[in-house]
Amino acid sequence: xxQDYADLAPSASAKFYGRILPIxxxxxxxxxxxxxxxxxxxxxxLNVMAINIVFALSYNMLLGRCGLxxxxxxxxxxxxxxxxxxxxxxxxxxxxxxWANFPVFGLPLVGFAGGALAGAIIGWxxxxxxxxxxxxxxxxxxxxxxAAGFMFLSFFGGEMGVSGDRMNGPALFGLSMGPVxxxxxxxxxxxVAGLVGMxxxxxxxxxxxxxxxxxxPQRVQFIGYDPTRVRYLxxxxxxxxxxMAGGMSAVNYxxxxxEAVSLIPSGFVLIMAYVGGIGYFVGPILGAVLLTFMxxxxxxxxxxxxxxxxxxxISIVMFAPGGLAGIVFGVAHTARNGETGAVLKRWxxxxxxxxxxxxxxxxLVEVSTRWSxxxxxxxxxxxxxxxxxxxxxWVLIVVPFAAGVAxxxxxxxxxxxx
Numbered sequence: 001x002x003q004d005y006a007d008l009a010p011s012a013s014a015k016f017y018g019r020i021l022p023i024x025x026x027x028x029x030x031x032x033x034x035x036x037x038x039x040x041x042x043x044x045x046l047n048v049m050a051i052n053i054v055f056a057l058s059y060n061m062l063l064g065r066c067g068l069x070x071x072x073x074x075x076x077x078x079x080x081x082x083x084x085x086x087x088x089x090x091x092x093x094x095x096x097x098x099w100a101n102f103p104v105f106g107l108p109l110v111g112f113a114g115g116a117l118a119g120a121i122i123g124w125x126x127x128x129x130x131x132x133x134x135x136x137x138x139x140x141x142x143x144x145x146x147a148a149g150f151m152f153l154s155f156f157g158g159e160m161g162v163s164g165d166r167m168n169g170p171a172l173f174g175l176s177m178g179p180v181x182x183x184x185x186x187x188x189x190x191x192v193a194g195l196v197g198m199x200x201x202x203x204x205x206x207x208x209x210x211x212x213x214x215x216x217p218q219r220v221q222f223i224g225y226d227p228t229r230v231r232y233l234x235x236x237x238x239x240x241x242x243x244m245a246g247g248m249s250a251v252n253y254x255x256x257x258x259e260a261v262s263l264i265p266s267g268f269v270l271i272m273a274y275v276g277g278i279g280y281f282v283g284p285i286l287g288a289v290l291l292t293f294m295x296x297x298x299x300x301x302x303x304x305x306x307x308x309x310x311x312x313x314i315s316i317v318m319f320a321p322g323g324l325a326g327i328v329f330g331v332a333h334t335a336r337n338g339e340t341g342a343v344l345k346r347w348x349x350x351x352x353x354x355x356x357x358x359x360x361x362x363x364l365v366e367v368s369t370r371w372s373x374x375x376x377x378x379x380x381x382x383x384x385x386x387x388x389x390x391x392x393x394w395v396l397i398v399v400p401f402a403a404g405v406a407x408x409x410x411x412x413x414x415x416x417x418x
Contacts, residue, residue, distance in 0.1 A: 067214030072142030078261030080243020083114030088164030115243015149258025161257030277323025357404030
């Protein structure tokens with residue numbers, strides 16, 4: 001008995017619930033948030049999250065979809081942002097009819113074009129190699145552009161950067177772009193547009209070919225496609241959407257400096273994508289939301305927040321390589337298969353081990369940070385007076401950490417008896 005291949009395709013309802021509904025729910029959430037009365041601080045945080053979501057999704061077009069590990073993705077974010085902020089100054093000057101009538105609301109399109117152009121130029125030699133050579137080339141390009149930021153002052157503005165005023169040009173949709181609430185609606189529109197655009201890209205033949213090139217470039221070449229050309233076209237698209245994120249950032253901050261094209265944002269976007277889960281489209285969104293929150297909020301409570309970010313990244317790599325999205329979808333899968341009890345027991349044990357080890361590490365880091373600063377500050381959680389000379393400090397460091405490591409080692413032996 002033969003089976004029609006069409007029977008293997010997902011049904012119309014499955015396509016709706018798996019593809020369209022999540023985007024509609026995301027758009028609905030974006031629309032509903034202002035009616036919940038967020039503070040100005042929350043608005044500012046949400047605006048940065050929107051920028052990082054588009055940035056992380058664009059990076060995952062390279063890493064997750066095409067298998068290209070880049071250490072210089074901020075180059076396209078930064079160059080797109082610089083193009084947008086220069087356009088903002090031209091809108092303010094009004095020296096030409098085109099820019100005098102160009103709305104600031106459309107500056108992400110300028111960033112999109114700038115990122116695409118940069119991707120087309122830089123990607124031509126870069127995409128001739130894959131794997132480690134591509135990663136090293138991207139690192140060299142990042143250093144090259146970062147150095148150029150302090151040499152070509154007419155474009156990069158040197159250390160002071162280039163600044164503009166977003167409250168110029170025609171007001172589109174009645175938004176003056178002055179209040180943070182207006183900027184939120186600007187961000188809401190472009191984050192949804194970027195999300196829809198990048199998801200639509202994954203459904204195109206080129207998007208499917210990029211995944212095939214990631215998994216088996218020889219087979220792609222065998223069926224008549226050039227893997228180098230596929231990588232190059234995906235590289236341009238990823239650079240374009242990174243430039244869109246840069247254009248959004250230019251409107252949000254009204255300034256761009258050479259730091260935007262440095263290795264720091266390139267490393268940060270890699271961590272956002274990987275922590276969220278590079279194997280899932282929604283993964284970079286989760287990673288961008290979590291890490292933006294950590295960057296904004298956790299930094300108010302500790303100077304060592306970057307160290308904790310590194311610990312989170314290492315923990316994800318070691319214990320949850322699928323990222324946050326992998327954990328979420330893993331729970332959903334086990335619930336459907338009736339294996340929730342055993343899986344949650346194992347994950348609960350891993351979570352307990354990680355949290356115990358992290359508790360000991362936090363005490364060590366916070367006590368060490370205050371001691372090294374030399375300002376006489378004392379780490380006093382829950383009213384405890386913890387210093388290096390207090391025996392209780394070492395008890396709270398050694399006991400939780402040792403217990404956490406012991407739990408993780410035991411669980412590891414149970415999963416791999418050999």
